[in-house]
Amino acid sequence: MELQKMGEEVGTERLNGTVPNHDKAAVLENGFEGEEHAMTEQEEFLPHNNSKKLNQFTDFEGKTSFGMSVFNLSNAIMGSGILGLAYAMSNTGIVLFVVLLICIALLSSYSIHLLLKCAGVVGIRAYEQLGLRAFGHSGKVVAAVIISMHNIGAMSSYLFIVKSELPLVIQTFLGSSGNTNEWYMNGNVLIIVVSICVILPLAMMKHLGYLGYTSGLSLTCMCFFLISVIYKKFQIPCPLNETHHEVPEYYNVTTEDDVCAAKIFTVNSKTAYAIPILAFAFVCHPEVLPIYTELRRASKRRMQNVANVSILAMFVMYLLTAIFGYLTFYGNVEAEMLHTYIKVDSLDRLILSVRLAVLLAVTLTVPVVLFPIRRAIQQLLFHKKDFSWLRHVIIAICLLIIVNLLVIFVPNIKDIFGFIGATSAPSLIFILPSIFYIRIVPNEKESLLSRSKIQAACFAGLGFIFMVMSLSFIIVDWVTTGKSSVGGH
CATH class of the missing domain: 1.10.4160.10 (Hydantoin permease)
Incomplete structure (x- = not known):
């Protein structure tokens, strides 16, 4: 009963399908109140005919x-x-x-x-x-x-x-x-x-x-x-x-001071x-x-x-x-x-x-x-x-x-996935979070010219710079040395 009552107050069980009854404050903190336009999306994402039904990935509690x-x-x-x-x-x-x-x-x-x-x-x-x-x-x-x-x-x-x-x-x-x-x-x-x-x-x-x-x-x-x-x-x-009299051959030491x-x-x-x-x-x-x-x-x-x-x-x-x-x-x-x-x-x-x-x-x-x-x-x-x-x-x-x-x-798996890493890593760190933020946060809450969205746009731009720079380094290495120096994760 308490879970159903909370669902009526919040609007829907929108914390991935189940709202833990001990964490209503966390739900409100995440900004779920007042976002009625997300209700349809949530119903498509997690049908909840039964409030106790578990989702296919986790129970979300x-x-x-x-x-x-x-x-x-x-x-x-x-x-x-x-x-x-x-x-x-x-x-x-x-x-x-x-x-x-x-x-x-x-x-x-x-x-x-x-x-x-x-x-x-x-x-x-x-x-x-x-x-x-x-x-x-x-x-x-x-x-x-x-x-x-x-x-x-x-x-x-x-x-x-x-x-x-x-x-x-x-x-x-x-x-x-x-x-x-x-x-x-x-x-x-x-x-x-x-x-x-x-x-x-x-x-x-x-x-x-x-x-x-x-x-x-x-x-x-x-x-x-x-x-x-x-x-x-x-x-x-x-x-x-x-104090070290025998220098390992590996070092190939020069006479620089x-x-x-x-x-x-x-x-x-x-x-x-x-x-x-x-x-x-x-x-x-x-x-x-x-x-x-x-x-x-x-x-x-x-x-x-x-x-x-x-x-x-x-x-x-x-x-x-x-x-x-x-x-x-x-x-x-x-x-x-x-x-x-x-x-x-x-x-x-x-x-x-x-x-x-x-x-x-x-x-x-x-x-x-x-x-x-x-x-x-x-x-x-x-x-x-x-x-x-x-x-x-x-x-x-x-x-x-x-x-x-x-x-x-x-x-040449390192080169292949160095190339993939040079495109996917900037996307995951910079580009996708930024453009998701700009598109998802309603303009009524934060306008496109707000400080937060301008920062996000600049962040996405920085990601594109990283991507172009990383790909350029890899291509130059392929052309000059035949191997990539820029690794992935």
Whole structure:
């Protein structure tokens, strides 16, 4: 009775189909009152003949705690790009890198704010449905396709790391006498084994919130990586350190006096590549609304706090990793920082443990990234269907098969998904949230010339600049060197 009474006061059960009876204030905070024009959309999105009927994606009465939501979103933010941040710092200098990192973190938080505000206006917590509300069916399709492209690219990049790194780690454990012809030394076989034994069981979970524990483990592995980077800073001497008499051949040390001096501010031919690398480092937007859906006592403010804590935590981790990695190798750091450590000492047990930790972290991130793709597919093809375990499992299996085939048979997968990442990441961070906000928020509430909508329009313009710049860098690399330096997530 209390739930029905609340429904009469609010107008309809518009918090994705069910309004928790303990959270009326959160509903009002999200701005659902007075938005009668969204009623028809909501009825099409979630038919509610029975107020207790569950939706096909979740029951919408969030059960995931604040901490678990932070773990999941932080895990979604942190990608393999963390391994390239020290290289980015070497091409920007410490001060410029910190300024860029702060700007990108703030812009990412603002982008999530736009998404949550759109969701609050119309009572929809699905990226694809925001596209439908803003631009009709074509907007829904575009949002779903961009999310799928980006997350398939991210999943492929993670499995590509497993394919290339896991055989080397096994070989190191077995010693140089290991037989490279054995099945367990074949990267293609190993990614299939990892997909079946680790990723698929986790992808079977009905709710994203259940992955909070594995996300916590993944973040723990990356914290171990960070601690090891800091420790190694004080263990690996500078090539020109007078106390270090034998210089590793790898360094190819020149006679420049400042080879061991940190650059505070620098600009070179590779500086521009640092901006896309940093921008892509905070891409988590496809996961924001699914996590919001499952958040306990969900409200716009509470979800924004989840996003802010996650972004702040990743900002600190990114900054420390970049600084200590850069101050270890200075200008000699590679785009893949782990490779730099391996070339110094390939048998270092600590670095071997770090490689295992990174492999575990990226493996446990794949199921988190898979959820938004499956949600997008269900929104497009099975929107009016009730939840089905069979469909839930089949979609996960098909996605993993597609990603495995891409990693196995496409030789230049990094270039392909670098290209996809250069188009999808700016769209997800800058363009889509901005244009959704401009279209969804009624002009009666905020006119087109209001400060908020002008800011959103400028934000979308910045996204187009990022996209054009990233694509230009990739095309130039293809023409000059035959490979891309701009990675995805």
